[in-house]
Amino acid sequence: MLRCPSCLLLLWKPVTVSCGHSFCKPCLGGALPPRCPLCQERLKLLGVGTARCNVVLCGLLEKCVEREIRLAWLVAHVRDRLTRGDAEEALRMAQKGVELAPDASSLRLCRAEAFAALGQHQRALEDLDTVCKAEPGEHEGFFRKGKVLLKMGQRAEALMAWEHCLTLSPHFHPARREMEKILAEDAPQPCTAAAHPGVAHQGSTGPQVDEGSPVFPSSSPQVQDQEGEPADGRGDTEHGHGTATLSQPGRQQEPDTSAERQDRWLVDNEEETAAAKDTQPSLWELLSISDLECSLCIRMFFEPVTTPCGHTFCKECLERCLDHRPNCPLCKQSLREYLKDGNYSPTVLLQDIMLATFPAQLAQRRDLHQAEMAELSNLTNNIPIFVCTMSFPGIACPLHVFEPRYRLMIRRCQETGTRRFGMCIYEDGKSFADYGCMLEIRQIELLADGRSLVDTIGQRRFRVLSRGHRDGYNTADIEYLEDKKVAGEELQELQCLHESTYCLAQRFCEHGDLASRHVLMQHGPLPEKEEDIQVMPCGKGCSE
Ligand SMILES: *[C@@H]1O[C@H](CO)[C@@H](O)[C@H](O)[C@H]1NC(C)=O
Ligand SMILES: [Zn+2]
Ligand SMILES: [Zn+2]
Ligand SMILES: [Zn+2]
Numbered sequence: 259m260l261r262c263p264s265c266l267l268l269l270w271k272p273v274t275v276s277c278g279h280s281f282c283k284p285c286l287g288g289a290l291p292p293r294c295p296l297c298q299e300r301l302k303l304l305g306v307g308t309a310r311c312n313v314v315l316c317g318l319l320e321k322c323v324e325r326e327i328r329l330a331w332l333v334a335h336v337r338d339r340l341t342r343g344d345a346e347e348a349l350r351m352a353q354k355g356v357e358l359a360p361d362a363s364s365l366r367l368c369r370a371e372a373f374a375a376l377g378q379h380q381r382a383l384e385d386l387d388t389v390c391k392a393e394p395g396e397h398e399g400f401f402r403k404g405k406v407l408l409k410m411g412q413r414a415e416a417l418m419a420w421e422h423c424l425t426l427s428p429h430f431h432p433a434r435r436e437m438e439k440i441l442a443e444d445a446p447q448p449c450t451a452a453a454h455p456g457v458a459h460q461g462s463t464g465p466q467v468d469e470g471s472p473v474f475p476s477s478s479p480q481v482q483d484q485e486g487e488p489a490d491g492r493g494d495t496e497h498g499h500g501t502a503t504l505s506q507p508g509r510q511q512e513p514d515t516s517a518e519r520q521d522r523w524l525v526d527n528e529e530e531t532a533a534a535k536d537t538q539p540s541l542w543e544l545l546s547i548s549d550l551e552c553s554l555c556i557r558m559f560f561e562p563v564t565t566p567c568g569h570t571f572c573k574e575c576l577e578r579c580l581d582h583r584p585n586c587p588l589c590k591q592s593l594r595e596y597l598k599d600g601n602y603s604p605t606v607l608l609q610d611i612m613l614a615t616f617p618a619q620l621a622q623r624r625d626l627h628q629a630e631m632a633e634l635s636n637l638t639n640n641i642p643i644f645v646c647t648m649s650f651p652g653i654a655c656p657l658h659v660f661e662p663r664y665r666l667m668i669r670r671c672q673e674t675g676t677r678r679f680g681m682c683i684y685e686d687g688k689s690f691a692d693y694g695c696m697l698e699i700r701q702i703e704l705l706a707d708g709r710s711l712v713d714t715i716g717q718r719r720f721r722v723l724s725r726g727h728r729d730g731y732n733t734a735d736i737e738y739l740e741d742k743k744v745a746g747e748e749l750q751e752l753q754c755l756h757e758s759t760y761c762l763a764q765r766f767c768e769h770g771d772l773a774s775r776h777v778l779m780q781h782g783p784l785p786e787k788e789e790d791i792q793v794m795p796c797g798k799g800c801s802e
């Protein structure tokens with residue numbers, strides 16, 4: 259899971275790009291590629307000069323990768339003994355390694371090699387079978403199996419193992435060369451080599467490029483180190499990563515045909531992939547919930563987003579910070595460009611890690627969020643109140659939202675899907691009036707700095723039953739108002755009042771002075787006079 263989607267090796271100095279995917283920093287090259295290698299989304303640097311490492315992911319890797327480094331170190335020593343011809347000592351070390359980490363294929367492969375060197379082919383074969391079963395998609399086990407089978411004199415089986423190896427990894431030259439060697443000896447069957455499409459097509463291509471070779475040119479680690487990294491105290495361990503497990507991804511691409519160099523490459527590649535593969539079980543043992551906590555709400559991340567400066571927060575927590583000022587709450591780096599872009603893509607890898615390591619806690623966190631959303635969706639209890647202006651059913655009410663508390667309120671109205679809030683005028687001593695009107699959001703124009711122009715229309719009127727607060731804005735428990743129906747003389751009186759009021763309003767609108775022009779611009783033209791003034795008990799133009 260901690261592999262880089264570009265080089266397929268264990269992530270090294272992971273950078274989370276604007277689409278939410280994470281790659282090794284060297285895999286992205288010195289500057290960002292124009293598009294994400296995984297999802298093809300256009301990438302943006304958003305105000306930071308260079309891509310910054312994801313601090314949380316770096317921390318997680320450091321914790322989890324230690325074991326892999328130790329394993330890789332052990333593998334390196336076993337190989338060292340083997341090349342020096344001390345197979346007995348190599349076997350002893352590999353034996354100990356397999357006992358310590360029975361799931362580590364890299365060590366089992368080593369032990370098989372030691373067995374083979376000591377002529378214990380059957381035991382070597384058993385180890386290789388275990389590896390091939392545990393990693394049916396990896397060519398390495400099959401390649402080694404072929405070599406052992408050949409030593410045991412089982413040519414046909416060896417060829418089958420190598421053919422399988424090439425099916426898994428058609429560009430894997432060592433297997434092709436072994437096959438060609440045998441087939442050259444068995445001259446009477448010349449068509450077997452051509453029968454394998456992978457073999458036939460690979461005849462003229464030079465460099466050994468594995469399937470997962472990096473898409474982008476990598477720069478040297480020294481260059482990367484000179485840039486200011488937000489990750490602290492990683493210096494030594496980084497070198498550890500570099501030398502013990504992770505060779506530079508670009509190294510695989512070196513065109514090189516000499517046999518020794520190929521073997522050298524094989525060893526590196528094997529160690530790297532083994533380290534990457536064995537990470538998952540250790541995630542469970544090594545991570546704690548506190549590694550996956552948002553520094554703003556001190557809870558497990560919910561919809562984690564990573565800023566261009568490499569810091570990660572819950573989306574909601576970060577947005578609330580950005581309501582106040584456009585800077586990272588941790589490092590104070592300007593996030594103006596990030597805010598302007600307004601595309602808070604979740605950090606995919608972090609979500610995957612949380613799901614794999616703490617699924618129950620993640621579900622709990624999601625439930626908590628949903629409960630909060632349900633509470634915020636209630637349209638009679640604790641409804642949000644915007645204290646600003648007089649509004650009426652069916653009449654447009656455009657708003658300029660700039661205060662942090664109202665930015666939060668409007669965002670919540672959208673996230674819950676209610677798209678509604680109460681509007682009341684200010685009243686001395688009460689903070690807001692006893693009566694108000696619900697407003698429905700029709701359209702929002704978000705401005706680059708986080709302010710917004712919100713187009714709303716009046717809905718039902720309400721009476722305030724009690725007042726409260728939530729995160730800085732006012733709330734109220736309310737009841738909706740309905741007009742009492744009247745008849746006879748009362749209705750006639752009402753009709754008269756309606757007529758005269760409409761006449762007054764009409765005259766006002768036709769006057770054309772500054773005040774009337776302003777009202778018409780804000781709320782639109784005067785509505786038609788109604789035939790039946792009592793047809794809508796909740797108010798004219800009200801759809802509910
Ligand atoms: C709103 O909250 C009140 C009090 O908690 C509850 O009785 C009512 O059912 C809720 N309404 C909705 C639609 O959830
Ligand atoms: Zn990579
Ligand atoms: Zn992407
Ligand atoms: Zn948070």
Ligand SMILES: [Zn+2]
Pocket residue numbers: 565567568569586587588589590591
């Ligand atoms: Zn930051």
